[in-house]
Amino acid sequence: EEERRRAVQHLCRVPGSCPVGRCTEIIFPSNVMMHMLHKHTQMANITTAEIFEHKPCVVCFDPTDYEYGDNQCVASLMYAGVQDQLDTLPGISYLSPPNSALINDHHKYDNHLPIMMIGCRCSWYCQLKDKTLERELVALNAKKSGIYVFWLVAPRTTRKLYYTLTVFDRHYLNTRCVVRKVRDYTNFQNPSDFLPYEDDYLVLRDSEVREFLNIRHSKKSKKLKMPKRGIPM
Template sequence: MESANGVQYTKDKDRKGRRRVNDVHQLSRMPGHCPVSKCSDIIFPSNIMMHMLHKHTNSAKCTTSEIFDHRPLLLCFDPTGLEYGDNCCVACLMYGGMKGKMYTRPAVDNLSLPNSGLLNSYHKYDDYLPVMMMVCRSSWFAQMKDKQVEREMVLTNEGKADIYVLWLVAPVTTRKVYYTLTVYDRHYISSRSSIRTVRDYTSFQNPSDFLPNDENYILLRQSEVLELMCISKTVLSKSGKKLPPGIPMELIIYQAPLKPSGIRSSETELHEALKEAQKIYSKYIMPRTKGPVKRKVSGKLSLTRRPCSKTRGLFQHTSN
């Protein structure tokens, strides 16, 4: 006979599943413009995967790959040749939940709507979530809320305040989808990592529109890009071959952060461990003096003691 706890767990699980199904049914099916500047197509959420695979995977600077929960993906971002203000797609990604677990695929797990219109071998991505990594060459002045002042400052300081904005877009989902993007230099000596959430593709995609009010993007200054690419140096790999141009990046997409593998100690256990550490420190580590220290004073200092003769003579000579 099933226990009361087991029955309650089953009920909670069914209730949670029904709530997720309802959330998926309430997702907006409103179409939006493709986030790529040079693409004028208006696409529905269920057709983004088809549009992405057929129109934006042929570029030499675009990476096309499957990506799974908490599985890092190595990318290369080449900023050379980017035109100011143009949104470019540098990666077309198919997010499939946890690798090898079909029930965690976004459409099966009620995270997003299923994809439609996929042909032939692309049918395997019916339940995946399409994700596009975007980049735009913009300026620091894009963060200003007064757009008239922004335009004037851009014209006055053309090419002097360039930045590169990177962000991820996808169809609207029932739960937040997070990602960690780590940018390396070409020697993998220094790095910079940020955690953000994937943006809805129907929202504003021009950095000038979303930088003042949004935080789900990553900024790279022009000086940082030049330093990371080591343009002034001939960069060779360990095998002696010349590395391809661009900045190495590591992308990790996930719905929830990984839980710590270790078992957390209780407050009582932490207090006991602290006391034990204090005992060990006082017994073995704290410095101790060797031998007795005599603290007895051999004599008393008189408060009416007169100065020595030389000093007294000096005072007398001064007074005279």
Template sequence: MNMANCCKDCDRLQPRSSGSAPVRPEFQQPTMYDHFQNFQRFKMQKQEAQAIEKRKEELLKMNTNFTNWNPSCSKEMFDQFSTQDVALFRQQIRLAQNGERSILESLTAPTEGGASSIGGTATVAGTGTGTGTSVGDKSLKKKDSLLTISRTPVQCPIGACGRTIGVTSVLSHYLRDHSEDFGVQCQEIYGGKRSVLIFDATTLDFRDNVCLGVLAYGGVKEKCTNPPAQRGICIHNAFLPKPHEHLDAHLPILIMACRTSWSAMLKDKQLEARITKPEDSNQHLLVIWLVSVQSTKPIHCTLTAYDRTMTSSRSVIAQVRQLNESQNPSEFLVNDANSLRLSNGEINILSHDGNDCVHLEVMINEYDQ
């Protein structure tokens, strides 16, 4: 071991022999080079933390609703309004490979663009034609739209579960906890593309919400580079299993179904309780709807139920409902028409008197406002 490169501070900790024998280190003594590498690593982590905290403060300044914010509430504001932005900058830090200067430039560039777009002056860096300002305005609008999305936890709409989950963990919850219950794997879908699933309507219990399948909506065009979360439509998914990490920017959509009674559409709930007879199959009504996390723009869908021979079908164009709303058909059927409703007679036609399964075709449509 070359004692010339050893750290002098660590060398003082070595036990000294009482005789004239040479000193033999009891452990592998760190060198000055090791201390230098650890210091550089610590320095990078500290600069990353400082840049993220600076970006959080800029987000609060950009938010017009919190211009006179109370410093005592800053931590709650950080947790509520900067989740996706911090994740984006952490990703930029991981991808940066050109040293500390490039990391800091990638972190501070959006801040400067955002500050210039908020102020009254129209400053453009460089000698361009003003495209930098338009890009900054679009980025600011996307961030402002994401601020309107509630981060309040939601309840799992499956009747047998009912667990409270975070809005960023919805897709992860179904992939990890309910994948075996469905029998249908998560399907990636794009705008205008069809997804077909088959289910047995006779196995559904009365007034029990079940999930027929999970869709991961990736955008208007297949293999597009702008999934919904990157366009500011929804927030990113978190804690996904490794085989589904590529769905972090997709919009999770749940296909829900419930067998209820036609009396659920009555406004008078006392009358509904008196006339509802679960054992009478002629009163049964199958409700199928799509539900997702809160988004900044409405997402529509086309639901078509048809039989095995494709001779009979029922179809509806509806809007994807939100998880922060009630998923009890007795509560939303009165004022909400965004669902496919099949009476007992229609179910018998589509299932050939219960001998076949019902086919359900789902198409997601995204319209510009």
């Protein structure tokens, strides 16, 4: 336990930019939870949830409003360790430092770990290490090489955090599943900067997204209320 306590004390406290594209705030690691709760939980297209070890969380991704190169917050998540085991809360188990600057009802998240799921529409050419060539190819063929990239970010922790991300359509006919690590939010968050060198993300091609959204209904089912548009993850 003493070793884990020292590990938390030695975590880098350098601030970083918010990974959401249109948010310009610089955030210290201990303030990420406060920032996330105040800035990135209010919109209807953002899933906000408390999550637990080995417990699934369903997030719905709607690709229709994604602008090229603009990071969007898909989900704001409060990780609480093992359900009903308070000693596994990240701030208590020395996975991460406690959060600061929380007020009122948000104090219940003092020892949770803030995790954001980020999505970005970009191009296959982002995976090129030659950025001059990337820009030239994007200018010529951006509309024919679209991809969606998804990854999770959080403040730095004393050990690596792994997660399973599964994408499926509403009839479970098509699925994609990957196991990845949560990325440090202070690292590069532009896919063009990290796709050539890392693999902690999920990529969906435009054609795959269209396939996931291609839901066929019988005449009888048309009378039923349509589910929320998007792709479950």
